[in-house]
Amino acid sequence: MEEIEKVFCVPGESYLPVLDALYDATFIQVISARHEGGASFMAEGYAKSTLKPGVVFATRGVGATNLSIGVHTAYQDSTPMVVFLGQVHSQFRGREGFQEIDLEKYFAPITKWAVEVKDAKRMPELVQRAFKIAKSGRPGPVIVSLPEDVLPIQEEMIFRPAMNIPKPAPSETEINHVKQLLNQTEHPLIIAGGGVKNAQAELELLHFAEKYSIPVMASFRRHDVFPNDHRLYVGHLGLGVNHNILETVKEADLIIALGTRLSEVTTQDYSLFDNKQKLIHIDISFDTLGKVYTPEIGILADAKEALKALFSLKIQDKWTEWARNRRNVYEKVSRLRVTKTDVINKHVIAKLVEKLPTDSLLTNDAGNFAGWLHSFYQFKEKHTYVGPTSGAMGYGMPAALGAKLAYPEKTVVSLSGDGGFMMTVQELETAVRYDIPIIALVFNNEMYGTIRMHQEMHYPNRVMATDLGGVSFSGMAKELGANGYQVHTIEQFESAFLKALTHRYITVIEILTEKEQISVTSTIEDIRQR
Structure with missing residues (x-):
C-alpha cells in the first residue's frame, strides 16, 4: 500500500520472520549494510531524495542504538522514515533481557511516534499509522518495536489504502493580513526551508518570488530550494556565512519564513532577527509556529498551497531595486x-x-x-x-x-x-x-x-x-x-x-x-x- 521499493538493514535474529517474509517480496530490494548507522543514513538519504518514507530494519538494543544517529538526523531534517526494530521476547521484558532497551522511551525524544506491537492482529493498523505519521505534518521518523514472540504469529493481515496526506491552505483572513503587511514593507525577504522541498513547491516559490520581485534565501543546508543562479537568490543561511549576506537579513523589514523551523544555524544562534522586523511564518507544523520567534502572523499551511494562494495577491511590484542590490552583494562574495x-x-x-x-x-x-x-x-x-x-x-x-x-x-x-x-x-x-x-x-x-x-x-x-x-x-x-x-x-x-x-x-x-x-x-x- 505504501509502494515501498527499497529497505535498508543490518540483519538480526530478533526479526528473522520479517527477513523471511522479505525473501518472498521480490518487488522490494533489501540493502544489507555493514553498520546500522550506515543503514540509517542510507535510508535517510533515500527518503530525502525521493520524498517518500525511508525504511530501515535493525535488531534490539544494540542495533537500535547504532542506528539512532540516522533517526536523530531524520528528526532534525524533517525526513519521513519508518524504523522497524526487533525487540526481546515479551516474557523477558523488565528483566534486563539480552540486548533489552525500552525502545519506546529511548526514541521518544527524537521521533514523531514510537510504538510497540504487542498484538499481531494490530500489526496492519499500527504499521499504517506509522507511515501516516511519518509523512504527515512536519515529516519525521517513527519507530515500530517488534517483540520476538509477536512476529511468528500468523494472522490475517488486512491493510487499508494509504491515506492521503492533508495539505492545509491559508484562510482568506490570513491572506488579507499578508497582503496588508506586504503593502507596508520596503525590504521583504523570503527564507525558504525544507517544507518547500517536502511540498514539492519549488516551482511555485519561483513564480511567487518572480511575480513580486522578492529576494529569496535558503535556510541551512536547503541550497537547492531555489536556483542559485537566479536574479532573486541572495544567499544561504548556514555556518560561516559571509557577513555581507547576513546584512541582507538584518536590513529586511519583513521576513517571510516559508517551511523553515528557523533553526539555531539558520538564525545564527537565534541572533539574526530583531524586534523591529515583522515575521510571517508559514509552516505545515503548528508546533513550529512561534516556537523560536513570535510571528506577526503564523499560518498553518502546506507550502505549495500557501504559495498558490499568495500568488493571487494584487500588490504593486516595488522591490526590484532592493532585490537587485542584495543579489549584487551575493554575487560579489560568492563568485x-x-x-x-x-x-x-x-x-x-x-x-x-x-x-x-x-x-x-x-x-x-x-x-x-x-x-x-x-x-x-x-x-x-x-x-x-x-x-x-x-x-x-x-x-x-x-x-x-x-x-x-x-x-x-x-x-x-x-x-x-x-x-x-x-x-x-x-x-x-x-x-x-x-x-x-x-x-x-x-x-x-x-x-x-x-x-x-x-x-x-x-x-x-x-x-x-x-x-x-x-x-x-x-x-x-x-x-x-x-x-x-x-x-x-x-x-x-x-x-x-x-x-x-x-x-x-x-x-x-x-x-x-x-x-x-x-x-x-x-x-x-x-x-x-x-
Whole structure:
C-alpha cells in the first residue's frame, strides 16, 4: 500500500520472520549494510531524495542504538522514515533481557511516534499509522518495536489504502493580513526551508518570488530550494556565512519564513532577527509556529498551497531595486574565481561546477571542508542537494548511496572529511556489493578540522585530541573493490574525476589538503593571532 521499493538493514535474529517474509517480496530490494548507522543514513538519504518514507530494519538494543544517529538526523531534517526494530521476547521484558532497551522511551525524544506491537492482529493498523505519521505534518521518523514472540504469529493481515496526506491552505483572513503587511514593507525577504522541498513547491516559490520581485534565501543546508543562479537568490543561511549576506537579513523589514523551523544555524544562534522586523511564518507544523520567534502572523499551511494562494495577491511590484542590490552583494562574495595560490579545496569546487551536469546530486558530511561547497557551488536545479542539518559526521557517503538508489540516472557525488569518512567507510563494501556507482571525495588533512578550529579559537596553541593518523583512503577503497585515487594537485584531481565520470563505478578520490587552511576564510595562524 505504501509502494515501498527499497529497505535498508543490518540483519538480526530478533526479526528473522520479517527477513523471511522479505525473501518472498521480490518487488522490494533489501540493502544489507555493514553498520546500522550506515543503514540509517542510507535510508535517510533515500527518503530525502525521493520524498517518500525511508525504511530501515535493525535488531534490539544494540542495533537500535547504532542506528539512532540516522533517526536523530531524520528528526532534525524533517525526513519521513519508518524504523522497524526487533525487540526481546515479551516474557523477558523488565528483566534486563539480552540486548533489552525500552525502545519506546529511548526514541521518544527524537521521533514523531514510537510504538510497540504487542498484538499481531494490530500489526496492519499500527504499521499504517506509522507511515501516516511519518509523512504527515512536519515529516519525521517513527519507530515500530517488534517483540520476538509477536512476529511468528500468523494472522490475517488486512491493510487499508494509504491515506492521503492533508495539505492545509491559508484562510482568506490570513491572506488579507499578508497582503496588508506586504503593502507596508520596503525590504521583504523570503527564507525558504525544507517544507518547500517536502511540498514539492519549488516551482511555485519561483513564480511567487518572480511575480513580486522578492529576494529569496535558503535556510541551512536547503541550497537547492531555489536556483542559485537566479536574479532573486541572495544567499544561504548556514555556518560561516559571509557577513555581507547576513546584512541582507538584518536590513529586511519583513521576513517571510516559508517551511523553515528557523533553526539555531539558520538564525545564527537565534541572533539574526530583531524586534523591529515583522515575521510571517508559514509552516505545515503548528508546533513550529512561534516556537523560536513570535510571528506577526503564523499560518498553518502546506507550502505549495500557501504559495498558490499568495500568488493571487494584487500588490504593486516595488522591490526590484532592493532585490537587485542584495543579489549584487551575493554575487560579489560568492563568485568563484580561482588562482594558482588558492587551496586545492576551492579548485575542486571549480572543477565540480565545470564538469558536473546541472542535475547532479551532491551530498556532504559534517566538517569545514563543506564551507567551500556552500560558498561557491551553484545549485541550479531542485533535488540536487542532500545534507544533514543535524550536523552528523559519517553521513555523506552512505547518504549518497541512498540518493543514488533513488536517482540511478543521476551523477551522485559525496563530499567528506577524513574524520567523517572513516566513521562509515565500511559502507564502501556495501556500494561495491550492490553496484551503487557514486563518486566519493575525501578531503584528507589528518585531523578533526572543525573541532580544531574551535579549539584554536578558545585555546590557541593547545592542540589536544584533534590530530588524526595517516590513512590511505584510496588504498582502502581498492582493497574493498572500489576504484581509488590519491591526488595532491588539481591536475591529478581533474584526471581522476574525469575517469570516475566516464567509468560509472564506485570511486573514491582522496584529496590531500593542508592543515593550515582550516576554513574558507581563516588559517590556523590567523585564528591564533586573533
